[in-house]
Structures are given as structure tokens and as C-alpha cells.
Amino acid sequence: MAVPNSVSNKATLSRNWDDTKVRTNPYRNLYFGDLHVHTAFSADAYLGGTIASPDDAYRFAKGEEIVIFGKKVKLRKPLDFAAVTDHSEMLGEMYSLLNPEAPKHNNLILRYLRSIRDEDSSTGIDTSRQRKIFRTVLKLVGKGKREHPGFFAGYETTKTAWSIILQAAEKHYVPGTFTTFAGYEWTLTGLQMNHLHRNIIFRDMVVPDFPLSSLELKNEEELWKWLELIAAQGATAMAIPHNTNLSDGGTFTDSDPRGNPLTPQYARLRQNNEPLLEIHQVKGSSEVHPAFWKNDEFAAFENHWMFMPREKNYARYALKKGLEYEANIGVNPFKYGFIGSTDTHNGTPGNSEEDDEYIGNKTILDFFPEGRRFEDWILEEKQKVYEALNPGGLVAVWAEANTRAHIYDALKRKETYATSGNRIQLRFFAGYGFSEKYDSYETMLADGYSKGVPMGGDIAVMQGAAPQFIVWAMKDPDGANLDRIQIIKGWYAEGKSYEKIFNCALSDGRTVAADGSVPDNGATVNHQTGQWSKDKGNAELMAVWQDPEFNPLVPAFYYARVLEVPTASWRLWDKIRYGIDYPSDAEMVIRERAWSSPVWYTPPKQ
Amino acid sequence: MSKIIKEPLLHFFLIGAGLFGVYHILNPRQGPPGEITVSAQKIAELAAIWQMQWNRPPTEEELDEIIRNFLQEEILYREALELGLDQNDILVRRRLAQKLQFILEDKIEIKDPTDEELKAFYDANRDNYKEPTRLTFQQVAVLHQPGAERKATEILRALRQQPWDSPHILGVNRTAVPEKWELSTREEIERVFGSGFSDKLLTADLNTWIGPLSSGLGFHLIKVEEIQRDAWLPFETIRSRVEADWREYQKTQAWNAQIQRMASRYSIRIEKEEWLKSCSGEK
Helix, strand or coil: CCCCCCEEECCCHHHHCCHHHCCCCCCCEEEEEECCECCCCCHHHHHCCCCCCHHHHHHHHCCCCEEECCEEECCCCCCCEEECCCECCCHHHHHHHHCCCCCCCCCHHHHHHHCCECCCCCCCECHHHHHHHHHHHHHHCCCCCCCCCCCCCCHHHHHHHHHHHHHHHHHHCECCCEEEECEEEECCECCCCCECCEEEEECCCEEECCCCCCCCCCCHHHHHHHHHHHHHCCCCEEEEEECHHHCCCCCCCCECCCCCECCHHHHHHHHHHCCEEEEEECCEECCCCCCCCCCCCCCCCCCCCCCCCCHHHCHHHHHHHHHHHHHHHCCCCCCCEEEECCCECCCCCCCCCCCCCCCCCCHHHCCCHHHHHEHHHHHCCCCCECCCCCCCCEEEEEECCCCHHHHHHHHHCCCEEEECCCCCEEEEEEECCCCCCCCCHHHHHHHHHHHEEECCCEECCCCCCCCEEEEEEECCCCCCCEEEEEEEEEEEECCEEEEEEEEEEECCCCCCCCCCCCCCCCCCECCCCCCECCCCCECEEEEEEECCCCCCCCCEEEEEEEEECCEECHHHHHHHHHCCCCCCCCCCEECCEEEECCEEECCCCC | CCCCCCCHHHHHHHHHHHHHCCCCCCCCCCCCCCCCCCCHHHHHHHHHHHHHHHCCCCCHHHHHHHHHHHHHHHHHHHHHHHCCCCCCCHHHHHHHHHHHHHHHHHHCCCCCCCHHHHHHHHHHCHHHCECCCEEEEEEEEEECCCCHHHHHHHHHHHHHHCCCCCHHHHCCCCCCCCCEEEEEEHHHHHHHHCCCHHHHHHCCCCCCEEEEEECCCEEEEEEEEEEECCCECCHHHHHHHHHHHHHHHHHHHHHHHHHHHHHCCCCCCCCHHHHHHHHHHHC
16 A cells, blocks of 8 residues: 555544543443445445535435425434444545536536536436446446556545545544544455455444555455554454345355465454444345245345345354354354445445335435336336336444444443344343243343343353243334244254244244244235234234253354334336336245344354 | 445546536637646645645645646636536536635624523514424224223223222233323334324323224223323523524524625516416416
8 A cells, every 4th residue: 555544533523522421331232323424425326416525415314304306304203323334436526526526526527427417417417428428337347457546646535535534433423422443445346246245334434544445455355454543543444245145155254365265364353344234224234145045935135136135145054054164174264244235325324114105225226116127127128127226224332322432332242133124122131040031121231131141142051951041022113013033043053054934932822833933913904905904913023042952062153033024125016116017926925023133152162 | 226336447537527518518629729827826825725635745746637637627617608508507506606605605704692582582482482282192902803992991990980099900911002101202102002192191191091992912991190291391402402503593594685786786677477377378
């Protein structure tokens, strides 16, 4: 790196905040947020027609109204925290493009790109021109060298863009009420267009002068090493991979970037810098895929089908593979907690409700019902239908208070879970000596924390005892009732990986049959009105569960999955409201859900 | 959206830029040559702008490029004027109007307000200076299950019969819906009970168990103990906010007067009725 880039405290407004005075709750409060948000500073968002600034994005997250594509939009319920994570690739170039005072602003290419705008059209975009430019750009993508283009005016522009993003985060941080993070997306894309992307989130405003992109840090190992380098200078940051479903096996790789088998050093570097995995967002779910998990009856959920589905792209594979590495090289490189987010490219964090009238998050591509049906609308290849998947998910965090430090630390210890966009509450503890049942929430929490570990933790080893698990979930008061809580176990024994799904808490008084099956509770969705059964399912579910097959010599992980009763997907809402026609096999009815971070059991070393 | 521009292949865009269509407008034209001087003062100005951006003076090479860019812009600007490209251009129109607006707005001077003026402004705009409504209440929940409403009605009867030290033990769920709520805002209440729930509490009689009220979670019995209705914030505590609003208001007033004055120099005719008539005629 020829250009000097030093770490310093860039706090402005937050210097005056004393967030140590915020009241804390040792049993932790639940906060919902979005850690994957693009604004006009992202080149793809701008080309999609987005002009929302980081400031707009934070205002939207706090429940204020903003305008996108000529339409006023507002969240039903504000978020508790958010991070703007624009692409670091082309960040300086985008500053030149957007700011009339910036160097290279009048560069021919940048002028050409700006020509998609037409302030007199209802959406602010000349869509026929945009389509043309889109197609030109898409043809070029993937053919170039990895370096800044000719219209890059130098790292000063990257610095200026970064400082605008930081200023917005500072302006909107209100300790105790709303938290913002400095962040960005490091967007490495492989030769096959596979996504190896990571979001970088900083704990405070001690950050580098500008973010390093995949043009400077050319593989994930270089990224982690840089994170360690800036950590030595006072910055605290983590990387969060996402869209592993589009990674063509590249995220949960068997070899390091030079093609060598993974070493303990590599695994440790990875584990230290990547505690979390974003498993749900607008481009689909990355937990499992029905093509590879045929025995998981709920695996079919907002999956990406068109783009290189491989078993190696999914979180459950990675968790199992991680146990295998732990057994063979002594360190688990894939010890991931779970979060969800939107990956909005409209500057609309938390815009994750299926039944909203402005549900799209992928710029103009899915802003209109027609576009949602044909993701490739812009390319006019209308045969690829129902590819626009869903409006994205949310990240839920159990933290002592709503401050940067408390939420970051909860992320770091993986006391987090992912939702498919709703606001289910979910608790998950693993330990010993729990009661068989709890009549009070407070007693349950007291036991959970004193006799066990919360989601994301390591289960203690207790000679001769099998661990117990507490799972508790409460529905989103504006959403559907809960159908069940499952615990998903994976383990590695005698050179092979296994997994099993246990139905631990069932609604409507149901029990598991002798063959392991669960009777249907008869909940339905009305295809004419979109209404779902309000009399099926429970508001709250809870269980204390013990693994009947526990083997103290075998490494294992466990995570909880909560399922709602069926509800209408955005496709069904579009069909009802706008008469959009879908083929019979399209996913019209879905089961919204939440996934806890796993807990791990590691047998004592022999 | 898949990553659209991730590579610098936008180099190739230079080809695309041919589409931009400026070239064939500017055929070489006849006529006496104009004169362009890039004065020392202009150069100083350009260098100063550059310095503001980069926190250092430009090198000589950079200065040459700045001058070259300026010159190119100047030539294009003059040619464009000559071609009449400023006419009927919505952006040029808007930009000029904005420019004058900024100049005029800067000229508006607002004197410092007296306490009386501010107080009067505060009194006239009290509704803008409100603390949100807050409620204190107790609640007992019966979450969704068969017979929940009937069960909730039975509990209501028991609650009304005698005072209870811990009324929530009557509830039938080990619920995580808190029993006691103190000075909570409507937003805080609706996060737990769902959208629209707080409306039902605002009309409740105080210190009386009411219900069953339905929410997204089930049924609730509620005793509202206190409602602090959107109380006005005392003037003293928000003086600076009032002053900022007052200045904004004065500025708007002065601006409207300014526009009125300018408008009085024109005789203005608006053919809206004619247009409306022509629209209805089209049907």
C-alpha cells in the first residue's frame, strides 16, 4: 500500500456522549437492527437509481419518512441500530460522481453514468436509458483488471466519502435509543462472479482514514491480516461474510487463497476476525437448500435456485465442516454465530416486511411488482421468474444496553440471532441443572445465565452429565403465531458428519409421533385475501430439552429454529393487489422464521 | 442486485461515451475568433478551490491541468451559449433561479429576538413543543389459546372483586410481557403489544381493571394508573430550540415578502381554467 492510511479516533459528536451512564440490564434487552445497508455511495445502488445518502438511510432506520423513486416511504416500527455499509470498491469514484465540486466530476464516463437521471420523470430515472447503460455495464463486468479506473481521482476522494459516511453515523447515534456503526462492504468477487463479500463493522470511531477494498486487499486472508494490523493501532472491527449461497463454494473453502490446505494459523485468524455469518437477506437464505437437505421439511425457504447451488454454500455445511477441522487440525475456522440483514440497495434499512407496499430492496429492479416477478426485467429475459426472493432479514441482539460498545460486544460473543424479516423474540441457553419447566420468565433467565451459556457460547463440560437446553420464543405482535421451535444438532464422529432435527416445542398442544413426525395444525393462508389462520399456533413457546443421544466424546453444535404458521409471501400479496401472475410452483406461502446462533460442545482433549 | 460495477472495465466506457452525442453538435463554425484570458486572479481562485479540496497547493503539473480544464469548460460554455443551449433547459433555469435565491436569502438579516418575542412565538406554536404521551399501567396477559377470551373475562371478574398484590399470578402464561409499565411512550408499548394497541389505553378509566383487550399476542387485562398526555415542554427548558424555529420562521416570512415584491413588477396571467376546460373537453 503506497498510500498512507493511519488509524485515529474520528469521533466528533459522540465524543460528548457519556454512554457509560446508559442504564444496563444484566439479563439483556432485545434490539433489532440491520447491518447491511447500501446508499448512493454504492455504484450498483446508484446505477439502480438510488440517491439516498447515508444520512437518509439512518433517518429511515429511526422511523422518519424518506423519498425513494418518487415515493414516500417509512418503516412501520423503527430499528434500534443500523450500519451503513457501502461498497468500498469505487467509493472515491462515487464521491466524484455525486459531488459537483469533486475532482473528475466532469469525467466523460461519470457524466455518462449520471445520464440515467431524469428529474422530471416520476421515479427520477430515465429507465430506458438506464436499461441501456445497465446492459453495457453488465457486459463489461468480469472482464477487467482489478484496479481503480481512469476516473479515480485518488484516495483523497475515498477519504472524503468515508468521512461523510462517518459523519452520518455520528449525527444519528443516540446512546440508549439508537446506535450506528462505522462500516463498509469489502466486495471481493471471484472469477465466476461468485460472492466472497464481507461487511466490516467497527466498534467505535477509532477507524482508518479510508476503508481498504478488494482492489487493495486481494483475498480474505489479506483482509483479516489488515484487520489485525489496524487492531494493533487501536481499531476494533469484525468481518461478516454474507451471500454464501452465491459463493460457489468459495466462502467455506477447503484451501487458503494460495491453494494450500487449511492450517491452525489460518483457522485461528479466521475465527478471531469473523465471529458472525449473515444467513438471510434479500438475495436469499443461506442456512440450507432443499436440493441438498432433502430430509429437512422446512429447507425450501426463499432459496436462490439460479446461481450455482452447491452444498458447500450453506451455513449448516460450514458448521459441520468446522467440527471436522476442529477434530483434525485443532481449530474450528467456521465457528459462526448467525445474523440476518436486508442488503438494501435503496438506503432503507429494516424494510423487511413481506406485505408492505414498497417492499423491494434491490433498487428499481424489485421496486415495482412487475420487477419483483422478473428479476431480470432490466435485461428483458423474462423467462427467469420468481427469482426476486424476499425483502430480506433482520439481526437481533441481546445486549445490556443500546450503545455501540454493548451491541458490538454482543455481536462479538454471538449473542445474536437472524430473522427472515419479522420480530420474533428468541432465547436459547445450554447448561446443567435447569428446571423441567419455568413458570416465570425472570427465573428462566436467572437460570439460563447462571447455570448455562446463551446462544453463541461454548457448553461447559460436566463429567457424566448431558447438557440441557432452554428454548423460548414469543411471536412478533404484528406477525403470525408460532408453529414450533426446533433444535438442530450437528456432530462429527469417526470421520463422518451427521445432523438431526428435533421438534422441541409444538403449538396447539401437539406432540411428536413415534416415527418422529408432527401432525399438521391445519393453519392455512387465504389466497384471495392474504389472511392467515389467527386461531392456529401459539403466541409463546417454551421447552427445556435434553439431547437423548448425547455422547460426551463427540463434538457437536446445536441451534434453535423457530417457525411461524404459514403466511403470504410478497408474491401472493402482489398477486392479490396487482394481479401479478405467477406459475403454480412459485413460493406463494412461506413460513417466516428465526435462527439462533449455535452453541458448541467440545469434548475434553484425550 | 448482483454487483454491477465492480471492475474498472469502465475504461471501456470511453467507447460508450461516444453515445453522448456532443461531438456532432459542435461542427467547426465560421466567424471572428473570441478572446479568452485566464487571468492571474482567476488562476489564484482555481488554485484556492483546489487547495480547499486537498489541503495543499497544487503542483505545477496539477495547476496546468486545472487551467486546461477551466479553459475547456469556458470554451464549451461560450459555444453552448451561442448555440442557445441555455434556452428551454430545465436544469439551467433551475440553477439560475436557485443562484439568485441563495444570494437573496443570504441578504436577509434577522435581528436577535427579545424574550417577549420568543415567548409569544412559543405560545402561538405550543403544539410543536410537546413531550410525548406517557402511560403507567399494570397488565395481566392470557396469550392465544382456545378459550383465552373466556379465561381473560374470568380473571377480570377476580381482579375487580378484590385488590391483588401480584395480579399477574392470575395470568395463565409464564409470559415475558412485563406486568408493570412506568411512564412508557406509545411507541414502547406498541413494540410489545403490536401496532395500534396504545389507542385502547388512552380512553380507559384510571385505576380500574378493564379488558379483555386483544393484541397480536392474545388478551390483556389492564389497569391504567396514570396518563401524562403530550404535556407542553416549559419555555425555559427549550429556549434555544424555540429561537432556532423563530429564526427559520422569520426567514421564511422575509423571503415570501421578497418574492411578493418581485412579483409585483410583473403582470401575471395564469391560464389554469382554460387548461382544465381543455382537459374535460378531451374526454
